[in-house]
Amino acid sequence: MPPMTQVAAPKSPRRTPxxxxxxxRKALAESALRTLGELGYARASxxxxxxxxxxxxxxxxxxxxxxxxLIVYCVRYYKQTCVHRYDGVVAEATSxxxxxxxxxxxxxxxxxxxxxxxxxxxxxRSQSMFEESLREAVTQIDQSLxxxxxxxxxxxxxxADTEPAIPAPVAYGMFDGxxxxxxxxxxxxxxxxxxxxxxxxxxxxxxxxxxxx
Amino acid sequence: MPPMTQVAAPKSPRRTPxxxxxxxRKALAESALRTLGELGYARASxxxxxxxxxxxxxxxxxxxxxxxxLIVYCVRYYKQTCVHRYDGVVAEATSxxxxxxxxxxxxxxxxxxxxxxxxxxxxxRSQSMFEESLREAVTQIDQSLxxxxxxxxxxxxxxADTEPAIPAPVAYGMFDGxxxxxxxxxxxxxxxxxxxxxxxxxxxxxxxxxxxx
DNA sequence: CGCGAATCTTGACGAGTGTCAAGAGTTTTC
DNA sequence: GAAAACTCTTGACACTCGTCAAGATTCGCG
Numbered sequence: 001m002p003p004m005t006q007v008a009a010p011k012s013p014r015r016t017p018x019x020x021x022x023x024x025r026k027a028l029a030e031s032a033l034r035t036l037g038e039l040g041y042a043r044a045s046x047x048x049x050x051x052x053x054x055x056x057x058x059x060x061x062x063x064x065x066x067x068x069x070l071i072v073y074c075v076r077y078y079k080q081t082c083v084h085r086y087d088g089v090v091a092e093a094t095s096x097x098x099x100x101x102x103x104x105x106x107x108x109x110x111x112x113x114x115x116x117x118x119x120x121x122x123x124x125r126s127q128s129m130f131e132e133s134l135r136e137a138v139t140q141i142d143q144s145l146x147x148x149x150x151x152x153x154x155x156x157x158x159x160a161d162t163e164p165a166i167p168a169p170v171a172y173g174m175f176d177g178x179x180x181x182x183x184x185x186x187x188x189x190x191x192x193x194x195x196x197x198x199x200x201x202x203x204x205x206x207x208x209x210x211x212x213x
Numbered sequence: 214m215p216p217m218t219q220v221a222a223p224k225s226p227r228r229t230p231x232x233x234x235x236x237x238r239k240a241l242a243e244s245a246l247r248t249l250g251e252l253g254y255a256r257a258s259x260x261x262x263x264x265x266x267x268x269x270x271x272x273x274x275x276x277x278x279x280x281x282x283l284i285v286y287c288v289r290y291y292k293q294t295c296v297h298r299y300d301g302v303v304a305e306a307t308s309x310x311x312x313x314x315x316x317x318x319x320x321x322x323x324x325x326x327x328x329x330x331x332x333x334x335x336x337x338r339s340q341s342m343f344e345e346s347l348r349e350a351v352t353q354i355d356q357s358l359x360x361x362x363x364x365x366x367x368x369x370x371x372x373a374d375t376e377p378a379i380p381a382p383v384a385y386g387m388f389d390g391x392x393x394x395x396x397x398x399x400x401x402x403x404x405x406x407x408x409x410x411x412x413x414x415x416x417x418x419x420x421x422x423x424x425x426x
Numbered sequence: 427c428g429c430g431a432a433t434c435t436t437g438a439c440g441a442g443t444g445t446c447a448a449g450a451g452t453t454t455t456c
Numbered sequence: 457g458a459a460a461a462c463t464c465t466t467g468a469c470a471c472t473c474g475t476c477a478a479g480a481t482t483c484g485c486g
Contacts, residue, residue, distance in 0.1 A: 429485095433482070435480070437479105440475095446467105446469080448467095449465090452464090
């Protein structure tokens with residue numbers, strides 16, 4: 001463990017007191033995410049991760065205690081940037097149908113652009129079913145994803161002048177399920193997997209609303 | 214590869230011509246499934262699999278060419294026995310509500326009794342997103358699970374004297390999603406995860422039906 | 427029984443793993 | 457500009473993995 005220089009005087013708020021550390025950690029994480037998205041949790045070795053970066057394989061233990069700590073940091077880091085993916089949709093939608101369309105498009109878009117990150121997430125969540133030490137992080141991320149979906153559904157109900165007909169966990173489970181199927185289909189090269197996802201979302205959303213009050 | 218004794222005369226249909234091979238493969242698979250369900254795909258080594266069985270670690274290559282061939286055989290073998298889990302529900306249900314109740318109970322039951330097998334399945338499906346060679350088997354199994362759900366939903370609609378309102382892939386995706394969440398909650402020791410699943414299914418099913426004709 | 431085929435065990439191999447310690451290189455501080 | 461702190465590289469360690477070959481054991485049939 002590094003000697004943790006307790007900086008008594010945080011006098012220079014500008015740069016590089018000891019959060020240079022954090023910058024490096026982020027840089028390492030960003031590069032590690034590329035390899036992890038390509039190979040998955042089990043097959044991505046620290047050497048391979050380091051090879052696809054500007055660092056050497058030993059540096060990992062300078063910034064992280066453990067391979068597991070690195071991976072958890074990576075996924076937390078990624079989730080942080082993507083939990084607000086649909087905030088724009090929620091903010092800009094002008095009608096229920098508009099929101100549905102934007103939401104569907106965004107779902108398709110993220111599969112095309114970030115399929116490796118998504119499969120990594122599903123990989124990690126599955127691993128957490130076996131590895132106790134992953135569960136806390138996975139549970140937290142899952143919760144924040146549920147909240148994200150809840151914001152979309154709530155806004156949708158608001159625009160439709162009614163209430164959601166189902167609790168947030170169910171809505172999240174449903175969308176996550178169809179999303180996962182679409183991702184699988186996309187990775188399998190099945191034509192129409194993405195168009196199907198769009199249609200499914202359009203067909204599904206109206207069913208989530210209580211009868212108009 | 215074993216010399217494949219071409220038995221010209223299949224005269225003894227009773228036992229042990231060369232399908233003793235198949236019996237052994239099944240026994241090995243059954244024992245391997247226990248270890249795989251405990252450790253997952255990546256961490257279950259052939260030695261560990263063999264240790265938890267009556268065989269030694271070398272025998273695997275007598276019955277399977279490959280570790281991958283063993284795993285795929287195992288999961289195919291398991292799926293075969295569980296794709297008809299809800300056939301009883303479909304056959305015995307006397308009313309829409311009765312079917313929903315039985316279905317929910319069965320879902321909860323299988324989580325309690327076969328959680329390791331389910332997490333193994335999700336593990337393998339996630340791995341197939343990275344490992345090309347797993348995709349064919351995973352796609353087939355996923356399809357047969359979708360068919361299984363379709364039978365339940367169709368029978369439900371039949372009993373309610375109407376039609377399903379959503380295509381089979383969507384229904385499967387939805388139920389798979391909420392089931393996966395319930396499994397995660399159960400493995401995390403979250404109280405009420407199973408009761409929630411039951412309630413969610415009861416609340417969800419009626420929404421899958423078209424308005425009564 | 428006895429012989430040959432089928433079945434299984436044992437032990438080894440090379441490759442790959444996470445981890446860490448020793449030291450080289452770099453930056454900061456006085 | 458020297459000393460101290462920080463950063464990073466290199467190389468080795470102990471270990472596990474899948475695979476396979478050589479031999480022991482068991483089985484089935486003449």
